[in-house]
Amino acid sequence: MPSIFSLIQNENMKIYRRIGTWVMIGLLALATLAGALITKATHKEPENWRAEVASEIKGIEAQLSEGKMSKMYKNHLEQQLKINEYRLEHNIKPVASNSFWGHLVNSADIIALITLFTIIVAAGSVASEFSWGTIKLLLIRPVSRTKILLSKYIAALLFALCMLLFLLVFSAIVGAVIFGIENIHEPYLAYQNGMVVEKNMLFHVMQVYAFNCADLVMMTTFAFMISTVFRNQSLAIGLATFTMFAGSQITMLLAMKFEWAKYLLFANTHLSQYIDGVPPVEGMTMSFSILVLLVYFIVFCSFTWFIFNKRDVAA
Template sequence: MSHFFRLIHNENVKIYKRMGTWVMIGILVLVVALVGAFTKFVLDPGSNADWKSQLTAENAQLTESLETAPMLEAQKRLLKERIALNEYRVEHDLAPMERDSLWGYMVDATTFTGIAALFTIVIAAGMVASEFSWGTVKLLLIRPVSRTKVLLAKYASTLLFAVLMLVLLFSTSFLFGMIFFGFTGAETPYLSYSNGRVVQQNMVTHIIELFGFRSIDLIMMVTLAFMISTVFRSSSLAIGISLFLMFTGPQIVQLLSQYDWVKYILFANTDLQQYTTGTPLVEGMTMTFSIVMLLIYFGLFAFLSLFIFNKRDVAA
């Protein structure tokens, strides 16, 4: 086991000794800071002083839509939940979360996990392919450890980098949120609708959950990039295919959502938040089904990576 952790240490040294790694880290921090400054000094969030009247008017419109507009049962359910949340806010004097606040900014910052995914894909794509392109793979495999451990150490180091990016994103968004917006409204709870009633939740817990939901897509795309890098020994191919699928996959499954078989596609299952805040892509899909599909795809990517890497002849 000590050999395995030594391998992980060596792989982390390879990652962080590259200037490109620190440039990516710097870009992520810079983006978080710039968006915070833009939200604070440029973006006009609008007045929230008369929010009770606004919510009351919104509920009147939603109620009218429920009574007159034709819609699916799922859409009706969402409108009823929105009405219940608005009524709860007015009744308990809980103003909606503003974008120019600490929590509002941090919620917006969860969308930057896409940037973290992009940078981690770049790292994953080069973990194995670079060993072949640099001709160092034979030196790597003469060590007294199995090929499986070598590959697992590389994958584990990639996931550790992904975790670092997520922790960095969370901590910097909190830091810049405090700098730009202070703690005004920090006591505001997050409201959700569950089992026919409105439930209050700690906002920090909610934001951590958002990061968790968004990290699922990150992990799957990084695993895909790692697999392509291992199978085809090409970092450019791994980056190209992974980024193309990351940006177009969700749109493709939305276009095909009228077909029942689309639920078996990876990108129909990476957004588990569809079961907590919206409606499933395909009627009848459940969170359990999506988790099982994700595990199947993850197992397939892992199997292909291990099988090809262990069978590949590197003598030439």
């Protein structure tokens, strides 16, 4: 009986034998390089960064003096104020976009492209077996349906992981070549326990990447579920893609009026909002968002497993 590892290996071979997979990798590299070149051409280093930070401090103080804001946004401004004051006091420049670390942090935005590519892979993982008529060949093997389904899902996540590693390494190479590594020892300033602390920039970059993976995992799982339930790759890709792009905007509009919006999926997928942003609904915490995501994840996976195991998929 084939092991789960051999099944995963077989699914990986299916993924990387496709020309489309290598086209995705090429597009990812092109997007990373293009982003760096555009930043290099358009972004200019400020002549006096201390003056800009001082101006930003005055702007924050003016906002705080108005007093018409939520408690969470006020706390956010107060944290930014203390970080900026720490910069001036210890002569630590803000991380510029046209720098090695700035490029690495900005490259995390390209994870949205990886999410789109992984949706395509996950959507076709099960649905394509039906369209090609190979699902019966899988099911007559002495392997449980659970193992078959799990191997396909893990293979899709491994594809996403490989793309993430490629993005990180390639972005580091491009950043070093185009922007240089003169400021590689710059620290990242974070606000913790009521004080400003200096952290390793590499740790911050890894943290940003990790937080962006929440949306990646959830949308991959969602696309995989739609693919399994409806056996239609186009529907899975279309619905997951639409949800990915429109979900956040719809959630933000609802969050402006309804507190229950905090239980929606896209109110919780952007975990980076707890580092350098403000949650859409006051009172939300990192622990709350992780718990909500875990509930959605369990629901998606359970429904996918139930449908695949109970339905006569060979028919």
